[in-house]
Amino acid sequence: MAFNIKVNGAGHSVDVDGDTPLLWALRDSLHLMGTKFGCGISACGACTVLVDGEAVRSCTLSIADVGDAEVVSIEGLESVGMSALQDAWVEEDVPQCGYCQSGQIMAAAALLSQNDKPNDADIDATMTNICRCGTYSRIKKAINRVVAER
Amino acid sequence: MSSPKTPSIANLSRRRFLQGAAATTGGLVLGFYLPGRKTAYADTQSETGRLNGYVQIDPQGGVTVTLVHAEMGQGVHTSLPMIVAEELEADWQTIKVIKAPGEKPGPIAGAASGTGGSRSIRGQFDVLSQVGASAREMLCQAAANSWGIPLVDCIARNGTVQAGDKIAPYGDLAVAAALLAVPENVVLKAREDWTLMGQPTKRLDARIKVTGEAVFGVDVVLDDMLVGTVQQCPVWGGTLTSVDPAPAMAVSGVETVLTTDTSIIVIGSGYWPAKKGLEALSPDWDFGEGVANNSQIVSQKLDEVLNGKSVLVTDEGNVAQANKFVSNSLEATYEVPFLHQATMEPMNATAWVHDGKIEVWAPVQSAGRERFTIAEEFGVSEDDVTVHVTFLGGGFGRRSSIDFIRPAIIASKQTDRPVKVIWSREEDMAHGLMRPVAKGRFKAGLNGPGQLVSWDSRLAVPSISQQLAPERVSNGFDPVSVYGADDLPYNIPHKRLRYAMPDMGVPLGFWRSVPHSYTAFFVESFLDEVAHKTKTDPFVLREQLLAGKGRQLLLLERLKHESDWTQKAEKGHFRGMAFHECFGSMIGQVLELSLQDDTAFRIERVTAVVDCGAAINPLTIEAQIEGGIIYALTAAMFGRIDVAEGRAVQQNFDTYEMVKMGQVPPVDVHILENGPIGGIGEPGVPPLAPALTSALYAATGIRHRKLPLIDAGLTLLGRPYSH
Numbered sequence: 001m002a003f004n005i006k007v008n009g010a011g012h013s014v015d016v017d018g019d020t021p022l023l024w025a026l027r028d029s030l031h032l033m034g035t036k037f038g039c040g041i042s043a044c045g046a047c048t049v050l051v052d053g054e055a056v057r058s059c060t061l062s063i064a065d066v067g068d069a070e071v072v073s074i075e076g077l078e079s080v081g082m083s084a085l086q087d088a089w090v091e092e093d094v095p096q097c098g099y100c101q102s103g104q105i106m107a108a109a110a111l112l113s114q115n116d117k118p119n120d121a122d123i124d125a126t127m128t129n130i131c132r133c134g135t136y137s138r139i140k141k142a143i144n145r146v147v148a149e150r
Numbered sequence: 151m152s153s154p155k156t157p158s159i160a161n162l163s164r165r166r167f168l169q170g171a172a173a174t175t176g177g178l179v180l181g182f183y184l185p186g187r188k189t190a191y192a193d194t195q196s197e198t199g200r201l202n203g204y205v206q207i208d209p210q211g212g213v214t215v216t217l218v219h220a221e222m223g224q225g226v227h228t229s230l231p232m233i234v235a236e237e238l239e240a241d242w243q244t245i246k247v248i249k250a251p252g253e254k255p256g257p258i259a260g261a262a263s264g265t266g267g268s269r270s271i272r273g274q275f276d277v278l279s280q281v282g283a284s285a286r287e288m289l290c291q292a293a294a295n296s297w298g299i300p301l302v303d304c305i306a307r308n309g310t311v312q313a314g315d316k317i318a319p320y321g322d323l324a325v326a327a328a329l330l331a332v333p334e335n336v337v338l339k340a341r342e343d344w345t346l347m348g349q350p351t352k353r354l355d356a357r358i359k360v361t362g363e364a365v366f367g368v369d370v371v372l373d374d375m376l377v378g379t380v381q382q383c384p385v386w387g388g389t390l391t392s393v394d395p396a397p398a399m400a401v402s403g404v405e406t407v408l409t410t411d412t413s414i415i416v417i418g419s420g421y422w423p424a425k426k427g428l429e430a431l432s433p434d435w436d437f438g439e440g441v442a443n444n445s446q447i448v449s450q451k452l453d454e455v456l457n458g459k460s461v462l463v464t465d466e467g468n469v470a471q472a473n474k475f476v477s478n479s480l481e482a483t484y485e486v487p488f489l490h491q492a493t494m495e496p497m498n499a500t501a502w503v504h505d506g507k508i509e510v511w512a513p514v515q516s517a518g519r520e521r522f523t524i525a526e527e528f529g530v531s532e533d534d535v536t537v538h539v540t541f542l543g544g545g546f547g548r549r550s551s552i553d554f555i556r557p558a559i560i561a562s563k564q565t566d567r568p569v570k571v572i573w574s575r576e577e578d579m580a581h582g583l584m585r586p587v588a589k590g591r592f593k594a595g596l597n598g599p600g601q602l603v604s605w606d607s608r609l610a611v612p613s614i615s616q617q618l619a620p621e622r623v624s625n626g627f628d629p630v631s632v633y634g635a636d637d638l639p640y641n642i643p644h645k646r647l648r649y650a651m652p653d654m655g656v657p658l659g660f661w662r663s664v665p666h667s668y669t670a671f672f673v674e675s676f677l678d679e680v681a682h683k684t685k686t687d688p689f690v691l692r693e694q695l696l697a698g699k700g701r702q703l704l705l706l707e708r709l710k711h712e713s714d715w716t717q718k719a720e721k722g723h724f725r726g727m728a729f730h731e732c733f734g735s736m737i738g739q740v741l742e743l744s745l746q747d748d749t750a751f752r753i754e755r756v757t758a759v760v761d762c763g764a765a766i767n768p769l770t771i772e773a774q775i776e777g778g779i780i781y782a783l784t785a786a787m788f789g790r791i792d793v794a795e796g797r798a799v800q801q802n803f804d805t806y807e808m809v810k811m812g813q814v815p816p817v818d819v820h821i822l823e824n825g826p827i828g829g830i831g832e833p834g835v836p837p838l839a840p841a842l843t844s845a846l847y848a849a850t851g852i853r854h855r856k857l858p859l860i861d862a863g864l865t866l867l868g869r870p871y872s873h
Binding site: 017019020021024027028029031032033034035036037038039040041043044046065073074075085086088089090091094095096097098099100101102105119120121123124125127128129130131132133134135136137138139140 | 221222223224225331352353355356357359360361362363364366368369371377402403417420421422423426430492495496541542543544545546572574575576723760769772773776777778779780781802803804808809810811812814817868870871
């Protein structure tokens, strides 16, 4: 059936089963490929998007449950005023393979939208996404760079 | 810095011009041939047919470098073009990188050689330097011709040729240069004249990796494409008996259900319908004999083989004779489990079989070899196979294989449409190519403090080569199983290594640093035991054993200094160290930890000193060593694939645990450049585990000889914060 969802500020009609995870609606229906598939069980965070400002692992949120929430994916980061994170990621030379970084950045965007000046403990507690390349310390530096500029 | 060999470099723009084509509109295009192991090209092919990379200077001044190796995080998308740009005297801002062979111009045969073994920089340094220098010379010659002055008066600088007050940007010279012959003997820059190489240089692929624009294998979208997912027999070696496709076909969005002897592929309008369709099926599998296999049997076999018949690998001095005269001896046995690479991007590939041709888009480390394998397996000419290499969401050795490409080709062939086949994480884990289990027994003969007289070692490791490259195995010996334990850098008068090869019935493959991931753990842990037994400082013991080896001693000295080894550690802090040589580099690490109680510890810091000969991009080197340390820490702490009923027990990240942000220690990386160019993607991994267990021994007096450490009840704590 058709679901109307709001993604990056625009309305979209997506014709899929109601149990389809938001991740696959974004990727296979809307071809927004920045949100990645990692585990399918909310364990790795590669699929993190913002749903009404909260970091949500989109591989386990069904499209039927999205309702009229505002969904923001990495492609829409600028629209929520968080593109400074992307600049900081580049400045700190964070990505290696890069596959998890969309999810990492979206998790950081949620953190910064809720906590103006997170400290390292806040970052550790919130940033639980997996990075197999081991870019964690650079991710933390990049977040701290944005925090310092606030 | 290295003596230039004579790589095949051809002026493709001139060749096409001579053939009557107006090819010089593209500017100067130099093609080159980069040989790989087991390359797909027969030696009888023409030079042009073998070319697999090129550098182009277009009339607008843009410089395009084909990336012949896969970018899987290790930074070659930046470091390889740096080599070209250095010799070319290019303006770094004008460098564009494209992947071979997808965006190939005319005659480039394409197909990267294998990417692995930390070989990319080492393998390409000479040819990329030569290509860059040749292009520079040709651009200078074009300027000299146009200005009517001698070549020696022309200087290339920052994307221009200059002579006195004359200056011409490369773009203006590219068409004229395209008509010149490739110079025979170009002079490469001296190391001290490098201006780009050696400078910390930010990644060219960083921006597209933070905007979501970078295209990984799973992101490939073709017109009219279907998406599928696959399930292979959950038991290794098992086959599919039968399956009723009806329940899958009843799922909306499912188009078709395909079967092979060993697998089911469900194809639909997207991954989700395909996955739902697959889960609706009740296949009848023939598990075969493999179903009886489990971790207890694996463990028993390892023991049997370790104590049984073996192959003598190295034998220096006379261990047996020497042991008659030693005053003391030591023996220890170490063991590591199967491990999965767990790349963040699950296995996947996209294929389009059309008009007798097979076109593949895949995150693959070994496109050249797979092109060859695909041609053989599907009975087409190699010329009719194209493998486009996407970005890889991690490689770590897992993506040197055709197994994750095959289902997409089968699916496209059957449906006559482009098909992307994505494995679920569970399928990815179930059908990994595992780092083998390994067990090693070590005996040392000692004479007084630090006097290590004899070293008798024995390894039992199932063979990766036996499964993936049987030609490398002879007389029951696979050299790939023992690297790092066979050629110790240490001066020990009597040493011996024996090897035995159990067959475990578990699919094996390359895992970041391959055997070094366990040989360094065994050898360096045992050396630490020798140091304690002989009451010698671990650094002092190694300095004695490396006497006369200047490069190694310089590294140890630097490591001792950077880690504050000679200063007393803070109260409650304990240190361990390890040193290892691999992939043409050498590396030492000191790990400092603190205990909360007997079982819970926190890593306070890790100090690494790596000598990789020449640092092309120090930023990449730091990132690779940091990343290698985290990869190794995850394995040492948590990594374990168990076997039950002939299959892998761990299926996803909930049971295959990873180190996360809070547990990551500060890592300091220091770089030395005291030898020929070495590899950097893998050397960060091997020393971490022995440095960690040695620090734990210093802290607790307990020697952990078996990984992972969670099995010993240990907990890795996060960072403390006072605020």
